[in-house]
Every structure is written in structure tokens, then in C-alpha cells.
Amino acid sequence: MHLHKYEKIWLTLGLGSLALFLLIIGFAAFWKGTHPQSHIETIDPQNVEAYEAFKPENLGVREVADGKYIVNMVASAFNYDFGTDIDEKAVKTIRIPKDSTVLYQITSKDVVHGFQVAGTNVNMMVEPGHISRYETVMKNTGTFTVVCNEYCGVGHHQMYGTVEVYE
Amino acid sequence: MSKNYLLFSKQESRLYMAFMHVTFASLLIGGLMGLLQTLVRSGKFTLPFGIDYYTLLTVHGVILGLVFTTFFIIGFQNSLMGKTVGISDKQRKAAWLAFWIMLIGTAMAAVTILVGQASVLYTFYAPLRAHPAFYIGLTFVVVGSWIAAFVNFRQLYVWKKAHKGEKSPLLAFMVVINMIMWFIATLGLAATVIVQFIPWSLGYAETINVLLSRTLFWYFGHPLVYFWLLPAYMAWYAIIPKIIGGKIFSDSLARLAFILFLMFSIPVGLHHQLTEPGIDPTWKFIQVILTFMVIIPSLMTAFSLFATFEAAGRKKGFTSLFGWFKKLPWKDVRFLAPFIGMLAFIPGGAGGIINASYQMNALVHNTIWITGHFHLTVATTVVLTFFGITYWLVPHLTGRRLTPKLNKLGIIQAFVWTLGMAIMSGSMHIQGLIGGPRRSSFSEYAGGEQVATWLNYQLAQAVGGTILFIGIILMVYIFIQLSFFAPRGVEEFPIADEEEDAEKSPKILENWYLWIAITIALILFAYTIPMFDIMRHSPPGSVPFDWPIGR
Known part of the structure; x- marks a missing residue:
């Protein structure tokens, strides 16, 4: 030819x-x-509490070493469970000091969700039966909107949270 | 008289026109949904009668992504087959059967969505559960399209038997490639819908394997976009040269490009699943490489198109470097609309490369950048080419003419479309880059600066969406004119010829067994191990969820 x-x-x-x-x-x-995130770790979506990281008392942000944080979360229609504060009120904002290494861990109790810290590379599908994980360094200060970016039902656009990175 | 000016028989025209009527009815309905969505997302408008945003979104995706495209493509491709290899009475009846099965399926799915029982969007990700009629309706659409595919295969087979030793007409060859791809791809869709979704939605199966269903869906979902694109390529390779008074640049190159599209459109679906937790990254990467292989036929296409333009201009006597460019028939909408489509494919293709780029995908995945991307590729490149085809195909079928007035209106339509899409798709791209999500109704989330910026772009999208809807009304008006009111006459069916002294195309290009075998081998290579992994590492299945979609 x-x-x-x-x-x-x-x-x-x-x-x-x-x-x-x-x-x-x-x-x-x-x-x-x-x-991109790929851990191939499975979990029973109807019993996520059986997994240590997703027990209600372990949800939310925790400092595990100097400058190292883990954020455990459970997604369900139409809410992110970031755990509760000392007044037993639901946490809506995750606060992290600048330049710390953060491991985000999340799973779903029901349908497929998304987890994106808008304006960063933290962007994961959250699927029932799987654990989604992404580790990153939060280099910029600011208030970042967490959005569910996979359609999960009529309240999809009401599913959000906030990540605040401070000096 | 050339075959190009010979009208089809009444019965044949009626078949092809039936597909066109469904196409343009879908365009109007789907476009109206799109307009309403952009208005809702602007935050200045609320839907009346408690209509749910996501019901509109499902209608928009299903009716434009699946119905509008598939009906146009099958109608157009059937007319190409009829023109180049002919259709027997029996084949025509089978094609009618295909039409009716597809239409019944469409009606079933549409009614289920409209009564709010299937607000699952066109990707219907489990474990959101729609009413079984939605899945069954979709199955009918696919089965109908299979009948159409096998009619096309049979048409070429019969022609080949009657024309021993001759090469098949280029357009017939392209149609068959596209339908082979469609058939192989929809097997994945059929597998997930028939084996997983239908039993589960009826309650016969308690749980569903979510990741498996998504992987089967995307095994189909990527070739789907090439199924939309290849008919546009057919027009670019073999129709446009005739319209600009030129010849086919290279028959064998065109065939080779289509063969490469067949091979590299299917084993690539994992690039839609890059941010999913349950798939081995190595296999994601392998499919990313395979995805990028389609860049080769795309570059070949770009080259041969511009070479055709230049050759046609030079034959008319333009010798300066770019003089030929000025002499293209800019005032002929049959050329102008597809040409704008070609231009849109440059940023569209570049955006596609970004999307599939393994790591970069995390920045744009499920943001409204993606929506902007496919509104450039499908809703501009493909759709403007389809409009360009409509301007001659419909009058050819109805025995009417594209009058200068309608031609001018078409040109206005093409510019309205381009302007509307530039605003809408452009602002979607930017909003996506700064994190704005797709597939979401209006929301201020937790407020703040970031969200406030998104909302400005959503206003721009409403402006673009409104302009686009004006474009749709114009197009539907032109379609109605060409179908029922334009003056009687004979409009050309512009199929281009090869150069007199064209090189003979190598026989191997028509070795169907070889190309299909390579295609299947590539699919097996790309999917066997990941599929096996997905099934071996299955979590407990998911029970159905009805309430999140308001059932």
C-alpha cells in the first residue's frame, strides 16, 4: 500500500x-x-463496621505519626460520615495542617458514590464492597469542597463535606 | 445517469426515512431536556410539577446518547448499503423488523423513565435499581440493532457472491466494520443486562456484582463512542470529497483506518474505570496504552482529509500554498457543517488524550470537564456531521431539493450550534478543571469561594444551552421542510469516486476472518485476566436500592 x-x-x-x-x-x-487508586481490598457493604477503620469511633481524622494523618469515612446516600465531635455532633469539616501526608480511606454502605476533594488530585470512585484509598500531601492551604461526583440518587447534589488545610 | 442521482424505490426510502423521523423527534425531546438541565444548574430556575432533575438527565442521556445516535446511524448506514450493494425485499422486511423492535424498546424505556421508575442515568450503575421494564426496553433496542447488523452483513455477502473478485464498495465495507464492532461491543452490554440486571431487578437474584457490571458496561461504553464516530468518518472519507468536487484520497488507507478502529475501540474500556478501587493498576495501564493506539487511525484520517481538500483545490488550479483553502465550498452547508465538526475534533481529541492519561485522569474524572469533552466530540463533531448528511440524505429520500434558502438556514444553524457549544462546552471544561462535578443538580454545597466560581460557569452553560436549543429548533424546522415541504426534485446522494489511476487496494484488507480474529485476540488479551481477577476477588454482592432514585 x-x-x-x-x-x-x-x-x-x-x-x-x-x-x-x-x-x-x-x-x-x-x-x-x-x-490512580487501586487496592483491590474488599469489605462486606452490609457490615462495614466489622472493619476496624470504619467502626463509628474510628471515623474522622486522626494523627497517626508526626505530620501523618488518616481520614476514615463512610459514604451512604446522601451523606459522608466523618464521625462525631466531643458534643456528639456530626463532623462536616476535616481540618488538616498544611504539608501533612494524608491517607483518605472510604467505603460505601449502599450504592456507588464518588469522593473528590475539589481542586486536588484526590478523586476516587467509592463502590460497595471495596475500600478506596488515596494518600497525598496537602500542600496548599484553603477550604476545599468535598463533592460526591458519581450519581447516587435524588439527593446526590446534597452530599458534600469540607476539607480545611490550615497553616 | 450516475447512481448518485438515481432515487431509491418508494419502499426503500420509506424505511430509511422511518429512522430519520425517530432521530429528529429524539433530538427535539432530548434537546429540550438539555436546555432545562442547564437552566436548573444556573440556579435561577426550578422545575415545575415536582419533576426531578435526574429524571430529565436520564431522558437526555438515553434519548440522545442511545436513541438519537443509533436510529440516525442505522438509517444512514442502511441507505449507504442500499445505494452501494442493494437491498432485497426480504432484507428490507428484516430491516423493518429491526426498526420496530428498536422502537418498541425505546418506548418501553422512555415510559419507564418518564414515570420516574428509572432515574438511573444512561449508565444505570448498580446497585441503583430501575424498574425491570427499563432494562428490558434497552435489551429490545440492542436486539433490534443486531438484526439491522446482520441484514447489513447479509447484504454485503450477497453482493460479494454476485461480484466475484471485485473489492467491496468502500462505504459498504465501512458500514460492515462499524456493525461488527457494534455487535462485539454490545455482547458485553447484553451480558450484564440479561444475566445480571434483569434477574436482579425482577427479584430472582438477591444480589449483583457491582464491579463486574460496571466493567461489562464499559467494555461496551467505549466502542459505543466509536460507533457514533465512524459514520461521521464514512462521510468524511467518502462523501465530503464528492461535495467539494474531489476524489477519494486513498481507498486502502481509509479501509486500513477503519480496521484499526475495529481493533482498538474495544479492548480499552478500563480507561473509564481508572479511579475504581477494585481493578489491578497494571491492567489499567495496559488498556491505557491500547486506548492510545486509536491515535494512529485518527492521525491518518486527519492527514487524508486535508490532503483531499488540497488535491481538490489544486485541481481547480490553485497553486499557492494555501490558495486551495479559500476555494473550498464554504457556502455549501453539506460541507460547512461537517467541516466545523472536523475542527472541533482537534480540541475534542486532545481532551480525550488527557482523559485517558492514567494519572491525569484523577484531575478530571467525573468532573463536568468530561461532559464538556463529549459535547465537543459527540455533540459537535458527530452531530454537525450528521446534520451535514441530513441536508442531502433527507431530500434524496423524499424526492425534494435542498433549496438555497434552506442551505442558508443550515449555515446559520451550523454557526448557532458552534457558538452555543463553544460557550457551553468551553465553560464546562474550565469548571471541570477547578473541580466542578458532572451529573449534579444545582447545589451551593457548603458555600465558599470555590463553589461561587463554579456557579458563574454554570450561568455561562445556561446561556450556551439556550443558544443550542435555538439551534435544535432550527434543525428540526429544516428537517420538517426537507421531509414534507421543500420543492420536488432530485438531490444528489454524493458518493465520491476514486481517481482513475488509483492504486489497487490490497486484497488482505478484506480478509474479514483475519481482522475479526485479531480483534477478538486483543479483547481476550486485555480483558481475560482483569475479569478473572474481578470475579476471584468479588466482595459480597449488593442488594438492590430503590429509594435513592425516588421509587
Whole structure:
């Protein structure tokens, strides 16, 4: 089959940039370890409390080491359970000091949800039967809206929270 | 007289027009839903009679994503087959059967959605449970489309038997590629709907494997977008050259591009599931690489299109570097609308590369950037090309003419569409980059600066959506004119020829067994291990949930 000379140049340039591009994302993935979340860890969606991290008393933010935090959460239609404060009131805002390493852990008790800390790379699907995890460093201060970004029913747009990163 | 000016028989035209009527009725309904959605999201408007936003959203997605596209594509492709290889009485009756089964399925699904029993959006992710009639309706639509596919296969087979040793007409070849892809892809949809959803929605199965259903859905969901795109490519490769007074750039290159699309459209669905917790990252990455392979036929297409334009211009005597560009028939809507579509595919394709980029996906996944993306690709590139086809196909079928006045109206329509989409899709892209979610009704969330910024872009989307709806009304008006009122005459069915001295296409391009075998091998390679993993690491299944969708 005949290829025009210009077409050969065009395709060579295109394929060359494609190969370079794949090398870059491959390098970022397998050498730098930047993967989207994938832990393949399962849980019984009807009994998430049986899992240590999702027991009601363990929900919310906890400092586990100097500058290291874990945030445990349970999603259900149409709410994020971030645990309760000392007055037994539901926590709606997670407060984290700047530059700390945070591991977000979340699972769903019912349908599929999303968990995105808008304006950051923390963006996960939350599916019944699976545990979603993402570790990141919160480098910027500010108030970030947490949105459920997968349709979960009539109250989907009322499912939100806040992450506050302070100095 | 050339076949291009020879009208179809009455019976044949009626079949193809039936598909067009459903297409444009869907466009009007789906477009109205889209308008209402953008208005609701602007925060300045509330739906009357307690209508739920998500019911509208489901109607919009199902009727435009599945019904509008599928009916147009099957109608258009059938007309291409009729024109190039012919249709027998028996085949025509089977095609009618396909039409009616698809229509009954559509009606079932539509009624179920409208009475609020299936507000599950067009992706119907488990464990949200719609009424069984929704899933059964969808099954009918798919089964109907299979009949249409097998009619097309049979048409080419019969033609080949009567024309031993000849290569198949290019357009017939392309239609068959697209329908093979559609058939292989919809097997995944059929598997999840028939084996998982229907028994579970009827209560025969207590639980459903959520991740498996999503993976089967996306096994279908990505080739679905190529099923929309390839008919536009058919027009670009084999129709547009005729409209601009040129020839097909290269028959074999066009066939090769379609074969590559067949191979690399299916084993790539995991790139829609990059942020899911239950899939091995290595396999996600492998499918990302396979996804990017479609860049090759896309680049080939871009090259041959512009080469066609240049060759046609130069033949008319334009020698300067870009002189040929000015001489393209800008005032012919049959060219202009698809041309704008081609341009939209440049940012559209680039956005697609971003979406599938393994890590970068986390920034845009499920944000309204994605909605902006497919409103560029499907709702601009594909839809403007479909409109461009409509301007000659419908009058050819009804024995009428595209008058200069309607042509001018079409040009206005194309500009209205472009403006509306630039505003709407543009603001969706920006809002998505700063975290605004898709598929959500109006909400101020917890308030704050971030949310306030999103709301400004949602206002812009309402402006764009309103302009687009004006475009839809214009288009439906033109369609009605071309169907019933335009003056009688013969409109050309513009199929381009090859150059007289064109090189012969290699025989291997029509070796169906080979290409289908490679396609299946690639699918098995990309999906066997991840599927096995998903089933082996299954969590306890999910019981159905009705109340979240208001059932």
C-alpha cells in the first residue's frame, strides 16, 4: 500500500510523540509510583463496621505519626460520615495542617458514590464492597469542597463535606 | 445517469426515512431536556410539577446518547448499503423488523423513565435499581440493532457472491466494520443486562456484582463512542470529497483506518474505570496504552482529509500554498457543517488524550470537564456531521431539493450550534478543571469561594444551552421542510469516486476472518485476566436500592 511521503513524515512525528508520551506516563507510574487508586481490598457493604477503620469511633481524622494523618469515612446516600465531635455532633469539616501526608480511606454502605476533594488530585470512585484509598500531601492551604461526583440518587447534589488545610 | 442521482424505490426510502423521523423527534425531546438541565444548574430556575432533575438527565442521556445516535446511524448506514450493494425485499422486511423492535424498546424505556421508575442515568450503575421494564426496553433496542447488523452483513455477502473478485464498495465495507464492532461491543452490554440486571431487578437474584457490571458496561461504553464516530468518518472519507468536487484520497488507507478502529475501540474500556478501587493498576495501564493506539487511525484520517481538500483545490488550479483553502465550498452547508465538526475534533481529541492519561485522569474524572469533552466530540463533531448528511440524505429520500434558502438556514444553524457549544462546552471544561462535578443538580454545597466560581460557569452553560436549543429548533424546522415541504426534485446522494489511476487496494484488507480474529485476540488479551481477577476477588454482592432514585 502506498503512503505519501508527507504522510510518512506526519505519521512518524505522530507516532514518535505518542511513544514519548507513553514513556512519560509509564515512567510516572512505574518508577515514580503515581498510580490512580487501586487496592483491590474488599469489605462486606452490609457490615462495614466489622472493619476496624470504619467502626463509628474510628471515623474522622486522626494523627497517626508526626505530620501523618488518616481520614476514615463512610459514604451512604446522601451523606459522608466523618464521625462525631466531643458534643456528639456530626463532623462536616476535616481540618488538616498544611504539608501533612494524608491517607483518605472510604467505603460505601449502599450504592456507588464518588469522593473528590475539589481542586486536588484526590478523586476516587467509592463502590460497595471495596475500600478506596488515596494518600497525598496537602500542600496548599484553603477550604476545599468535598463533592460526591458519581450519581447516587435524588439527593446526590446534597452530599458534600469540607476539607480545611490550615497553616 | 450516475447512481448518485438515481432515487431509491418508494419502499426503500420509506424505511430509511422511518429512522430519520425517530432521530429528529429524539433530538427535539432530548434537546429540550438539555436546555432545562442547564437552566436548573444556573440556579435561577426550578422545575415545575415536582419533576426531578435526574429524571430529565436520564431522558437526555438515553434519548440522545442511545436513541438519537443509533436510529440516525442505522438509517444512514442502511441507505449507504442500499445505494452501494442493494437491498432485497426480504432484507428490507428484516430491516423493518429491526426498526420496530428498536422502537418498541425505546418506548418501553422512555415510559419507564418518564414515570420516574428509572432515574438511573444512561449508565444505570448498580446497585441503583430501575424498574425491570427499563432494562428490558434497552435489551429490545440492542436486539433490534443486531438484526439491522446482520441484514447489513447479509447484504454485503450477497453482493460479494454476485461480484466475484471485485473489492467491496468502500462505504459498504465501512458500514460492515462499524456493525461488527457494534455487535462485539454490545455482547458485553447484553451480558450484564440479561444475566445480571434483569434477574436482579425482577427479584430472582438477591444480589449483583457491582464491579463486574460496571466493567461489562464499559467494555461496551467505549466502542459505543466509536460507533457514533465512524459514520461521521464514512462521510468524511467518502462523501465530503464528492461535495467539494474531489476524489477519494486513498481507498486502502481509509479501509486500513477503519480496521484499526475495529481493533482498538474495544479492548480499552478500563480507561473509564481508572479511579475504581477494585481493578489491578497494571491492567489499567495496559488498556491505557491500547486506548492510545486509536491515535494512529485518527492521525491518518486527519492527514487524508486535508490532503483531499488540497488535491481538490489544486485541481481547480490553485497553486499557492494555501490558495486551495479559500476555494473550498464554504457556502455549501453539506460541507460547512461537517467541516466545523472536523475542527472541533482537534480540541475534542486532545481532551480525550488527557482523559485517558492514567494519572491525569484523577484531575478530571467525573468532573463536568468530561461532559464538556463529549459535547465537543459527540455533540459537535458527530452531530454537525450528521446534520451535514441530513441536508442531502433527507431530500434524496423524499424526492425534494435542498433549496438555497434552506442551505442558508443550515449555515446559520451550523454557526448557532458552534457558538452555543463553544460557550457551553468551553465553560464546562474550565469548571471541570477547578473541580466542578458532572451529573449534579444545582447545589451551593457548603458555600465558599470555590463553589461561587463554579456557579458563574454554570450561568455561562445556561446561556450556551439556550443558544443550542435555538439551534435544535432550527434543525428540526429544516428537517420538517426537507421531509414534507421543500420543492420536488432530485438531490444528489454524493458518493465520491476514486481517481482513475488509483492504486489497487490490497486484497488482505478484506480478509474479514483475519481482522475479526485479531480483534477478538486483543479483547481476550486485555480483558481475560482483569475479569478473572474481578470475579476471584468479588466482595459480597449488593442488594438492590430503590429509594435513592425516588421509587
